Amino acid sequence: MTPPRKAPSFELIEIAGPAGRLECLRLPAATESPFGIALVAHPNPTEGGTFTNKIVHTLAKTLSRLGYVCYCPNLRGVGQSEGMHERGVGEVDDMAAVLAFSRHENPHVHRLILAGFSFGTYVQAQLRQRLAEDEVQHMILVGPAISRYNFPTVPANSLIIHGEQDEVIPLNAVFDWARPNHLPIVVVPGTGHFFHGRLTRLADIVEGNLRR
Numbered sequence: 001m002t003p004p005r006k007a008p009s010f011e012l013i014e015i016a017g018p019a020g021r022l023e024c025l026r027l028p029a030a031t032e033s034p035f036g037i038a039l040v041a042h043p044n045p046t047e048g049g050t051f052t053n054k055i056v057h058t059l060a061k062t063l064s065r066l067g068y069v070c071y072c073p074n075l076r077g078v079g080q081s082e083g084m085h086e087r088g089v090g091e092v093d094d095m096a097a098v099l100a101f102s103r104h105e106n107p108h109v110h111r112l113i114l115a116g117f118s119f120g121t122y123v124q125a126q127l128r129q130r131l132a133e134d135e136v137q138h139m140i141l142v143g144p145a146i147s148r149y150n151f152p153t154v155p156a157n158s159l160i161i162h163g164e165q166d167e168v169i170p171l172n173a174v175f176d177w178a179r180p181n182h183l184p185i186v187v188v189p190g191t192g193h194f195f196h197g198r199l200t201r202l203a204d205i206v207e208g209n210l211r212r
Contacts, residue, residue: 008064010057015073015101018093020082024073025051027064035067036111036137037102039095039127041120044145045078045085054199055117055142062203066210068113069106073098075123088119088149092126099127115140118168118193122149140206143193147173153181159209160184161202163191 043049060070076083139158
């Protein structure tokens with residue numbers, strides 16, 4: 001009888017970024033061979049957001065189970081990453097450096113997901129604008145920080161998940177942003193910005209959407 005495959009664990013690595021060293025958590029794919037690459041961006045570091053955030057880990061673990069190699073960097077000025085926080089400007093360059101590194105490590109894997117939580121969604125939406133239309137297969141935006149930044153438009157197939165009772169980014173602001181471009185929003189009832197007690201439900205939504 002074949003023993004069950006051991007779940008992969010996070011590995012701490014370093015990546016050369018445009019403002020200096022970036023520390024990054026890498027989570028290997030839980031499958032025999034990687035199906036794709038996923039970059040996961042953390043929430044606002046001025047409010048304690050780092051790559052240890054529970055939603056970041058929930059997204060990474062879910063995507064790892066689905067066959068993605070996941071990279072969760074601390075962006076500039078966060079943790080041991082060098083540089084200074086730039087409110088989502090220079091951080092896009094950091095994430096682009098992580099993408100280049102991930103492609104170098106996985107030269108035969110071409111499927112790409114950009115995922116983020118809160119501030120991280122703003123970084124990923126900007127990175128998406130820099131890439132060719134066919135480079136990104138999917139975006140996962142949890143609690144997008146619509147009311148805090150000049151948020152770009154994202155592709156129509158993006159998975160946007162928001163808590164009904166989000167106390168940081170009002171749900172109505174997300175609907176106002178999404179409405180002109182007919183973007184669907186998955187609303188989790190009775191849930192705030194940090195999805196306390198709803199992380200399993202969040203994982204189920206992500207996995208169900210990608211399996212479809």
